[in-house]
Amino acid sequence: MKALIVPLVVALATLAKSSFPHLARLYDLVKRPIPQHAGAFRFALAPGNPTAIDTFTLRDATLQDDNCSAQIDIECNSISACARGLYTYVTEFGGVDIWWTGSRLDQITSPLPPVGTPVTRSSVVRYRYFFNTVTFSYTTAFYTFEDWELLPDWMALRGVNLPLAWAGLSEADIADFLSGPAFQAWNRFGNIQSSWTVGELPRQWIDDQFALQKKLVSRTVELGMTPVMPSFTGFVPRTFTTLYPNASVVVGGQWSGFPPPYTNDSFLEPFDPLFAALQKSFIDKQTAAYGNLSHIYTLDQYNENNPYSGDLSYLANITSATFASLKAADPQAVWLMQGWLFFNAETFWTNERVQAYLGGVPGNDSMITLDLYSEAQPQWQRLDSYFGKQWIWCQLHDFGGNQGMEGNFANVTAAPIEALLSPGSTMIGMGLTPEGLEGNELVYDVLLDQAWSSNAIDRATYVLSWTSRSSTVYSNTNPSSQATVKSISELEPALVGLVNRTGHHPTLIFYNTNTMVVPALKMLIEAGYELKELRSVLEYRYDLLDITRQLLTNRFIDIYQSLIIVYNSSTSTEDDVSRAAEPLQQLLFDLDRVLLTNSHFLLAKWIDSAKVWSRGNATPSSYLEYNARNQITLWGPTGQINDYASRQWGGLVSGYYARRWKAFVRYLVETKKNGMTYNATMVSDIMLEIGEQWDKQLLGSEQSIPVEPTATYGTGTSTQESPSRRMAVP
Helix, strand or coil, rough: CCCCCCCCCCCCCCCCCCCHHHHHHHHHHHHHHCCHHHHCCEEEEECCCCCCCCEEEEECCCECCCCECEEEEECCCHCCCCHHHHHHHHHCCCCCCEECCCHHHHHCCCCCCCCCCCCCEEEEEEEEEECCCCCHHHHHCCCCCCHHHHHHHHHHHCCCCCCCCCCCCCCCCCCCCCCCCCHHHHHHCCCCCCCCCCCCHHHHHHHHHHHHHHHHHHHHHHCCCCCEEECCCCEEEECCCCCCCCEEHHHHHHCCCCHHHHHCCCCCCCCCHHHHHHHHHHHHHHHHCCCCCCEEEEECCCCCCCCCCCCHHHHHHHHHHHHHHHHCCCEEEEEEECHHHHHCCCCCCCCCHHHHHCCCCCCCEEEEEECCCCCCCCCCCHHHHHHHCCEEEECCCCCHHHCCCCCCCEEEEEEHHHHHCCCCCEEEEEEEEECCCCCHHHHHHHHHHHCCCCCCCCHHHHHHHHCCCCCCCEEEEEECCCCCCCCCEEEEEECCCCCCCHHHHHHHHCCCCCHHHHHHHHHHHHHHHHHHHHCCCCCHHHHHHHHHHHHHHHHHHHHHHHHHHHHHHHCCHHHHHHHHHHHHHHHHHHHHHHHHHCCCCCCHHHHHHHHHHHHCCHHHHHHHHHHHHHHHCCCCCCCCCCCCCCCCCCCHHHHHHHHHHHHHHHHHHHHHHHHHCEEEEEEHHHHHHHHHHHHHHHHHHHHHCCCCCCCEEECCHCCCCCHHHHHHCC
């Protein structure tokens, strides 16, 4: 949720001219969202140790003359600290905010609210990290600069100073090795190669991404952030051994059941002299293209793909040679890696192997490990604070960009502080590593706010100030079902195994829908009637839809279970099954109709954002559209990671999920009518065929399920009339 949130009293400020030219970008940071208030803020960068913990002070301005009408002074020891100071002022004193989906900063009152007693705050960690490698595929794969522009401001204001910079590509003479735009992340990880789409990655897309990356890294640096830059990981095309037959190349394992043409990536071992040569060439070209912007490099070698050998000396040699290649290219290099492998392949990565692997890198300040899944599966305790190497406490969340409301609010406030203060801790940061940016912003915001408080944030007070009332869907303490909650309506239909899942594709609803979601929706609706101005507020409309979406998807469980009970009854007929399925299809119709009212929940937005990169050319357009479609459905040529990146989007619900459920119901009716035994394999084959057909069709050819919105639905204690018929969505 993002705007339960919408302040009923709104405020914002003005902006001053800088007497320090190097602070000019901070004034731009104010001008972009609130140009009508130029002149209200004055920034001052205090001299000091550049490695000191970031600190800012807010106070009412005392100096005013003809050239400066500042009302608020923000003094800081870094650009990032000043940006965080600005955010603290506009949120805590001005009552406004900025989100991934938009900004209300222009609604602050004028004149600005006074600070009163000066406020000084310091970050409790050196780094505030943002992004996961896969975010660049699940969310931003098809972003233009206009789509991106809000995110750097969002990061800077919240105090992020270490973002991953994976947006673009440079040169590519290996087009048949590169995967499509929606799957680039796993190409970089060495999991997959090539493309199962007809054709190859358009060269124009590569050139456009290169131009985009130039703009993004420039904006990132201007806002006081240090971009984490790519480096050569060692993954090479199969043809590499043709050019260098004596190279030390090993072939990685098969990933997630992908057929050999698309996996088993070739890996040039770091102790081969060619590795260092390619590393230097890569970094030199990158520096020439973007400038000398950073000394921190992302490099992940074994993401869901184990090393060639588990021998301790082999593992140490791998990292020793890898870091030597970075150091030769950049003497100040710091290696940053995601620590997902240590959890995901815990059986392989024993403590001894992890210690050998990390120990190959000399010095504890030469490497930073992202403890990627700290909120549910922290590894820093098991691995003795990464055996002395620096690490960052991270919140993963949002697997595949799924949209279910979920979060462990208590954990992301108390646990990072406990980790920071634990004996022998080498933790140096807090970070957000979401797989997608699709909602649940509260649990992301609170972690970045916690990075500026040495005590665990009081949850009740924080939620009240963030949402104007208590929120309880962010209290998930089950580590087996954290990071996402998927609706069963998005999963391949089946007779058993869909409800109350934990682990992969978790569907367990850990809260009471009737006591938490229903009252929240009721209060939002009532607020819209009492204060009609809310209906035009985009954040209100977003939240109204988002909570309606969550209610409908939760109700789907009741209807599905009723259908299965009827089907399993020895006395039921095919007509009984058909009648039991009607409310299921009705709900999907209603859900799709609601989703189509908001641009943030549209399949067309995702598809169109992919096709725009084709510049109107038919062949690249088809290639890019297939990429976009396949990721959110089959995720692979034949459903290798089926439904992992599912979304509840208007057009996708009616055009794909409803089509699958309609086919499932038809199969149930036929088996009941003909006395056949249910065959799960046959159902899966039907669903695969539907997926393959849908992925290859043109946008707009999906047909909504032919059901008119006439029935109510719900069973047992969860009976609830469709919100889309009880009230008009503003």
